[in-house]
Amino acid sequence: MNKTLMGALAIALAASAAHSADLYQPQPEPIYNDVPEVAVQQSSSGWYLRGDIGYGFTDFDGANFYQGNYTGSKADFHTAKLRDGLTLGVGVGYQVNSYLRTDLTFDYLNKTDFEGSTKGSGASFGACVGPCTSRDTSSMRAYSLLANAYVDLGTYGYITPYVGGGLGGTYVKWDKLRNTSCADNGSGCDSTVEHGGKGSWRFTYALMAGATIDVTCNLKADVGYRYRHVQGGDMFGYAQNGGPGFDKGFDVHEARVGARYTFGGCATPYVPEEPAPAPIIYK
Template identity: 30%
Template sequence: MKFCFALIGALSALGLNQALANDIDLDKVPEIAITTENIPFYAKAYAGVSLGDIHKFDRFDSGDASADYHWKNKGDMDNAFLGGVGLGYRLNDIVRLDGTIEYRAKNTITAKDRDFDTTRKYEGDISSTVFMANAYVDLVTYHDVTPYIGAGLGASANRVSDFEVDNGRQTYEAAAKTEWDFAFAIHAGIGVKLSRRVIFDIGYSYSDLGDAKTAGISGNGALKLDHLTSHDVKVGIRYAFK
């Protein structure tokens, strides 16, 4: 008996649903378009601070070094402004690619060596223009905040200018020189979605800009500035467009 009542109820509901369906004009039902929030092409601009470092200088050979020769400081680099622009493309919800052109303003590099009672001071300015191709992975998004990681490969034009070696009695000077070298970077940061098209980007990069060289110093040859690296803190905007 219970089964009969259940069967009757099910058939009644089915009939009611069919009647309602017959009363609906399907031509008047609005279409629902499924679209993605991720516009593939984007432009970016950013600025920040480069906390630079240098592995070491080549020793300036003036012909008077002895067995007592040693470095007091193999190289320091000041912090400097950096800024860049780029164009990018989002492959999907996770992976995006971009290319950037970045300028790093002049910062001062210094070093000291000593031979007996003579201390020599090395000092000059270095600036860089960096071309980089980057790939990023956008991780999980929470409340419009998306952390990301990435890496880049490229080339850096490292320009040394106003370089001199001072031994207290004589100053040796070098003309400005630009040296190209391989560069790479590792990136991490977060993107904060301000609108469908605009993302505020806070990022960190570890950058290796390769080596730089001075011009010849008073007929004694050039010096190599070995292994320029930097910890970079940046803020910027990504703007998506069709």
């Protein structure tokens, strides 16, 4: 009987081992909790519109004029200063890739006042007797059309620094020049003479640097500096033994803020799907 019980127990253990061998369950895949967060990024290319406002600090290169029309000698203004002014700009551009963009901009330099003076004596300078000083006043507006290119220097968080340059033209429109000559000894002044203002297109180039700040995937704020050099040209015409006159050009140092809106949808982030649990395999 003992042999019978031991035989039955051996058969039961063998059957249990065989059943366990037939049941196979693979080890579960490890779970990683440090998957980086996927952020929505702006498309690397596309058309955009921009708008800017700034303040231009103006460096005037001086002015000169003919004494006695073109038959006379040419003389520089003794003093010549052009005031600072507000600047406004709009433009359309294209983001070529993550590093290069171009745009075409139209900018307006608000009315800025000119103050100058000239020195002379006798009939060649006017009706005053002895050494005289003339006080000259006018104002100027300027409209620039520039083709620009920019290099974006990489994005750091939400900020993208850039540098750029532009070429184009500026239409400079001078108002009337009014000059009043007064004797230096205080004996009296001539009546005020008005010279008709002139307007002309001038070659212009610009250099820029700044940074854009991501507001949304389509909208960027822009804070920057722009240097513009405007070539010289016609300033005023002839009147009563003086003129025409010419300005020698000017530089504008602009502190600017603006915004840029890119058309098109935002880039869709890639989010990997979570793997399904492994099935139990029976053999």
